[in-house]
Amino acid sequence: MIVDKITNPLKVGVLGFGGLGQAAARILSCKGEMVWVGAADQQGYAYNSSGLDVQAAIATYSAHGSLGYLPEDGTLSQTSIKDLTNYAACDGYFLALPNLPNTFMADVARQFIQSGWQGVLVDALKRTSAVEQLLELQTQLQEAGITYVTGCGATPGLLTAAAAVAAQSYVEIHSVKITFGVGIANWEAYRATIREDIAHLPGYDVETAKAMSDKEVEALLAQTNGILALENMEHADDIMLELAGICSRDRVTVGGVVDTRNPKKPLSTNVQITGRTFEGKISTHTFTLGDETSMAANVCGPAFGYLKAGMALHRRGLFGLFTAAEIMPQFVK
Known part of the structure; x- marks a missing residue:
């Protein structure tokens, strides 16, 4: 375009x-x-x-x-x-x-x-x-x-688009793995975002996270030392890559770590795209965001x-x- x-x-x-x-x-x-x-x-x-x-x-x-x-x-x-x-x-x-x-x-x-x-x-x-x-x-x-x-x-967004571009090196996509690290000094600056993340934790869903009071969120974060570890999230990267014809959604996984007490990222945000080239080689592209860029x-x-x-x-x-x-x-x- x-x-x-x-x-x-x-x-x-x-x-x-x-x-x-x-x-x-x-x-x-x-x-x-x-x-x-x-x-x-x-x-x-x-x-x-x-x-x-x-x-x-x-x-x-x-x-x-x-x-x-x-x-x-x-x-x-x-x-x-x-x-x-x-x-x-x-x-x-x-x-x-x-x-x-x-x-x-x-x-x-x-x-x-x-x-x-x-x-x-x-x-x-x-x-x-x-x-x-x-x-x-x-x-x-x-x-x-x-x-x-x-x-x-x-x-979904920047990393999904990077995966769509990186996929072009392959004739078959085996997996897309997105791992993110988010660091914020104070969870209250991003209350809604943190609640959305909590909804992905085992034992929680969107409704329970929405209903949580600020004190309840603070109590949960106190138990985890301010860390939210998220795995196999219901993230729209999967349906977006499927709609774009890159791979089926079951080959896409998303997870990460959110530190609600430290602006420094707990780990580097990246996407790994693994696939097979036309020569039959298996390879992985990795696109990593700079740690200095904020959420x-x-x-x-x-x-x-x-x-x-x-x-x-x-x-x-x-x-x-x-x-x-x-x-x-x-x-x-």
Whole structure:
């Protein structure tokens, strides 16, 4: 796909303003091809067609718990996503939302479909079953004129796309193994993300993790010294690689370690793609992310790269659901 030349900055909204949402706003402040104009949280939203002040927004959210309190640009609302999308003029949205419950992202997509809005949506969904729910909306998204790219974070996302490219060396893929290491100084900065990770632990699921109070999460982390060790996760990398024709989902495994008390990664994030070449050789490609790149950088950066790619598709009249393993992200300057 030829890269579109962006003459006017794309107006971008961010749904969710926890750790990832705030990181997304900070990343957009470094970009010239996109401008952050809107955001919504559970209690309100903020919108400024010329661009929101990132530092003021983060300070307001930290002090009051909602962007609705932002002077001049904020509005308190119990239906913030609906109100923002109806009021704002955004070319695209990054859905930096926790998928709790597991139907939440599909429900948000239905809101966009019903609103009559047209544009580009990207998410950083994790669970295979959540992507399967979005696949059921394929026709509705096409008819609504929405280009939706799902699984655009680090994993699924950056590492899934790397696997899709690396697979080209082989005539048969034997396995794709994704291993991630995440380090954060304070779990409270990424409460929703940590709860989603807890849902993958033995004895937990999405509903139990969602219902946990902060004290219950802290008690669990106290038992594990702040470490979450995750194995054989239900991660959408599998269905994304299957849909892209790389390999069957049962050949894809995802796991990792999250340290909620230390910003240093407990291990290096990587993807290993093992396969057979046309000469009959068995080999493994390994793609490793730099330890200095944070979870936020590896999630939000690709998300906006895919939003730019999605906009190129949208301008060509290509609507519906795509995955991060099907198209290449475009670098946002």
